[in-house]
Amino acid sequence: MLLQKENWRLGYHQIISDCRASTAHSTGGTVLILVNPDADALCAARILSYALRADKVPYQLRPCGGYNCLVKILQKLALHGDDVEGSSSTIRAVVLLNLGATRNLQQALFEPTIDYNDKDEEIITVPLLNQDHTKLYVLDSHRPYHLANIYAQKNIVLWNDFNFWHNEEGGIPSDGEYLDDQSDDSESEDEDDSESDDSDSDASDSEGEAEFDDEDDKIRNNDGDSSDENVDLESGIRSSTGSPESKRRKKARINPNTPEIRDTDDERDNDNATAVKKTDVPIMSMRDKHKLRRDKVRKYYSNGSFHSSPVAFMAYTLLADQLRHDSVGDLLWLACIGVTDAFVHDRLDLSGYARLALELQEKIEKVYPDLRNEDRITERLANTMHAEELYEKENYNGPMTEVGFSENGKILYQRDEFRFFLLRHTTLWDAMILSPDVNTKMELWRSSGIKKLKEMLAKMGLPLAQCQQPYAFMKPSLKRRLKVMMNEHEEVSLSCLS
Amino acid sequence: MEHLKYTAFIRVSGYKSLLSASDMSLAVTALLECDTAKSKESIQNGNGGAEVQLDEEEEEERALTTSFNIAYDALNSNGSSSTFATIGSGGLGGSTEGTDLTTMVNGGDMNGNNGLGAGVRLAMSVQKSIISTAVSLVERNAITRLSHFRYAYLHATSHGANGSTKFQGGKADSNKQNAHHIFSKPLALTKLANYLMDMHRANNKWTGTKALPLVLLAEKPQTQSYLVVGFEYPSIKGSTKRNSFKDRFEMAANSLEEGEFLFDSFDSNVIEVKSDVSRFIEQLHYMIDSVMIKD
Numbered sequence: 180m181l182l183q184k185e186n187w188r189l190g191y192h193q194i195i196s197d198c199r200a201s202t203a204h205s206t207g208g209t210v211l212i213l214v215n216p217d218a219d220a221l222c223a224a225r226i227l228s229y230a231l232r233a234d235k236v237p238y239q240l241r242p243c244g245g246y247n248c249l250v251k252i253l254q255k256l257a258l259h260g261d262d263v264e265g266s267s268s269t270i271r272a273v274v275l276l277n278l279g280a281t282r283n284l285q286q287a288l289f290e291p292t293i294d295y296n297d298k299d300e301e302i303i304t305v306p307l308l309n310q311d312h313t314k315l316y317v318l319d320s321h322r323p324y325h326l327a328n329i330y331a332q333k334n335i336v337l338w339n340d341f342n343f344w345h346n347e348e349g350g351i352p353s354d355g356e357y358l359d360d361q362s363d364d365s366e367s368e369d370e371d372d373s374e375s376d377d378s379d380s381d382a383s384d385s386e387g388e389a390e391f392d393d394e395d396d397k398i399r400n401n402d403g404d405s406s407d408e409n410v411d412l413e414s415g416i417r418s419s420t421g422s423p424e425s426k427r428r429k430k431a432r433i434n435p436n437t438p439e440i441r442d443t444d445d446e447r448d449n450d451n452a453t454a455v456k457k458t459d460v461p462i463m464s465m466r467d468k469h470k471l472r473r474d475k476v477r478k479y480y481s482n483g484s485f486h487s488s489p490v491a492f493m494a495y496t497l498l499a500d501q502l503r504h505d506s507v508g509d510l511l512w513l514a515c516i517g518v519t520d521a522f523v524h525d526r527l528d529l530s531g532y533a534r535l536a537l538e539l540q541e542k543i544e545k546v547y548p549d550l551r552n553e554d555r556i557t558e559r560l561a562n563t564m565h566a567e568e569l570y571e572k573e574n575y576n577g578p579m580t581e582v583g584f585s586e587n588g589k590i591l592y593q594r595d596e597f598r599f600f601l602l603r604h605t606t607l608w609d610a611m612i613l614s615p616d617v618n619t620k621m622e623l624w625r626s627s628g629i630k631k632l633k634e635m636l637a638k639m640g641l642p643l644a645q646c647q648q649p650y651a652f653m654k655p656s657l658k659r660r661l662k663v664m665m666n667e668h669e670e671v672s673l674s675c676l677s
Numbered sequence: 678m679e680h681l682k683y684t685a686f687i688r689v690s691g692y693k694s695l696l697s698a699s700d701m702s703l704a705v706t707a708l709l710e711c712d713t714a715k716s717k718e719s720i721q722n723g724n725g726g727a728e729v730q731l732d733e734e735e736e737e738e739r740a741l742t743t744s745f746n747i748a749y750d751a752l753n754s755n756g757s758s759s760t761f762a763t764i765g766s767g768g769l770g771g772s773t774e775g776t777d778l779t780t781m782v783n784g785g786d787m788n789g790n791n792g793l794g795a796g797v798r799l800a801m802s803v804q805k806s807i808i809s810t811a812v813s814l815v816e817r818n819a820i821t822r823l824s825h826f827r828y829a830y831l832h833a834t835s836h837g838a839n840g841s842t843k844f845q846g847g848k849a850d851s852n853k854q855n856a857h858h859i860f861s862k863p864l865a866l867t868k869l870a871n872y873l874m875d876m877h878r879a880n881n882k883w884t885g886t887k888a889l890p891l892v893l894l895a896e897k898p899q900t901q902s903y904l905v906v907g908f909e910y911p912s913i914k915g916s917t918k919r920n921s922f923k924d925r926f927e928m929a930a931n932s933l934e935e936g937e938f939l940f941d942s943f944d945s946n947v948i949e950v951k952s953d954v955s956r957f958i959e960q961l962h963y964m965i966d967s968v969m970i971k972d
Binding site for chain 2 (some may be wrong): 216221224225240244245246282339519527543598602619622650671
């Protein structure tokens, strides 16, 4: 199921209540956090584990680089049985960070696998996760989601940031067949029987009808409006888990009192695809509707894969906005790294980065309120670099650092940072050459480009010897000049490019 | 120079040092993707001399776990001792984890051989090979243009510098330990692709009808396979484009009768080809061609 932004904390609370050893007869459980090997996911893992530590819930962290690895880890868990600590019996929640949302997790992890041995005998393996015991929480920036995950029952929780990502292809398709976009609809047949009736409460029934009508309208108008009908926002996680029932299932169980919708047994036999006909909307045959939905699903998948908000940012939003960890600078810093990481690796475009960077700035100003009143942040930044400068003043006898303890850990933002490569850890020269932006713009991979770079630096009045010093030891006056010159000599640099 | 500036986040990380978020990101990524000799060594140390024969997969898994732990630790901004010591050694990994942690907890030490300092240096060397590899690909004309995409091979023996050296099974077996190919890691490969695209956006060579997606084929000597990654080419710098290579790869793989194809990565534009990779590329071309005609 999708858990919309407003309700993220409900997912977290579910983890806590499942895993915390509270009563005499529950021993509590462990959270298993599986992390995709990228910096953004690592930051998210650090953020999430901070909250778990604060709530005194034990957790385990494991890297997980691929689909096979995921299955293997869970297989090992299932094998170990009850005797090993941290085995499946105590793992009550599995959190996937930046992985898994695009795969059919319901089928892979919660359904038995059927294999055939040499003699063509069926071998049925028990599901990797017991859905009554363990829940799966997914925080993943990979899109599009596999639809089976969205419409899985409460055992899969997707922390979803926005629905607007899918506006282009007319929203997320409704539940039903072909969640895989493959012509095999036997799955949903099985689900009908196996899935419990308890989720079919009265509330979700009526909800289901409303949803059904909505859906029809949507199909008729081919409305591009994105849908969030699948989570009941008001009643939260409990009832919302019941509502994303299969549309098909809803049709089968539709309340016979509803005048608009008639359940005809004959029709169900004749037309195996659908069982219900809406008599007052005879505009489109069920077959056509079916085809429309099919197309919508196909479009949903074939429009290509992309990335939503970075997971570290989402994890921070959960902790800061909904779990009251909003004053922790370390967590905010991790969110900054996650967002920057997504930007550096082109998972986030310029406008997306600008939007998130603005949100982060607001949060920084809240955590470090004294920053807000300083309109000259860059100047302040220059002051914090003072310690480096002190080395140059030979006659200086005062204290060797101006970076007070109050400054330590403070996060600053700077609007005109150059896109040089690791500038603070290398020389200006190397940082420019290694920067993909400068390197490609000035063609620094040709000897002619290097010549132009030298010319440019000379025109700016920056001696080459100084530029090839470690940046930390470069003359502070030159550092300041660099900033001014880069702005003033935009023409110079541009003429160098032509 | 448009896009040369951006809003950056910087943290005062203690006595006289400033760290930018991009430094952190680059360093941590480098630590994650470089299963250097060092990480292998530390695994062996941790075993306390117990010689255990490992198959390749387990070895890869261990290497990943080690670099993961090092990278996770490096993120610890204040450099205090690590937190994963208490949590990482659960029942899952068995005895393989819980190695000697004292050697790698200096996350905040910029001069240390571990932690962030090492990450920064690694990131620097990765970036150098990205640029030199890209330049050599261009200068050798090693990027082939088909009607629907471009592709280029990256061979492990050559670091991309010498494309004519073909992979030889027996030879690779003997020095498998040393066969370290940075571009068999998806993030480094992504950076290389982005650099190549930047390069050609800047010199206007891939514009108009020549604006085509890019497919990179990186050899993975450990598993004797190729990592094939498809990148869309957004013609405007700083924008992203939805990636359609999942469908394309699936079509090509399904239509081939023989060969082993793994869709293991959670990035859907990645496929691992264990068979004749040139046949796969050929098929990819035909499949895209046939779809284009249908449309």
